[in-house]
Amino acid sequence: AQSVTQLDSQVPVFEEAPVELRCNYSSSVSVYLFWYVQYPNQGLQLLLKYLSGSTLVKGINGFEAEFNKSQTSFHLRKPSVHISDTAEYFCAVTPYSGAGSYQLTFGKGTKLSVIP
């Protein structure tokens, strides 16, 4: 089974400041990793994903994340946030194989609040 821990439930940050949202995972098998964003009263939208290859992945809206296998982490970063980035962010994993790969296991989410 897999589990995902998002270390911060809330992150306030001033506009144009950098931000890092932390995600650690636990799994006995190799996994694919994802970050999703949820704006108020909307569904989830994929920000970026790591499947293989370069451990630094770039996503939409200027976000990037780095996969660290030894630390089982997949932290999300943005160098300069905007008011429009205010949302809930979810880290998720799915295993390479097995029936468990037909689902995403989510962390509990991090609410990013950008302060003008």
Added chain:
Amino acid sequence: DTAVSQTPKYLVTQMGNDKSIKCEQNLGHDTMYWYKQDSKKFLKIMFSYNNKELIINETVPNRFSPKSPDKAHLNLHINSLELGDSAVYFCASSQDRWTEAFFGQGTRLTVV
């Protein structure tokens, strides 16, 4: 065109009623899902279907029954609704189990 559409968006109903939520995807995906998001925003898988076949059926009360009439549709029927069923239910689809999932807008179910 909306890729994954759910209806209704809001559903308020009394305890004991039976209700359905419909989901349709126009992406040609083979895999569809139902997720439940509770009041604390925690998302948990309920069901996964691949090519109309049930793959994952998490520990969900058997009052919840998914139905997939074809690959583009995955409906959720809930019998004898309880207060604890109040949540946001998300339908999603993906090309296969390893690619990104596309989510619908959610159905906010309130049981009173």
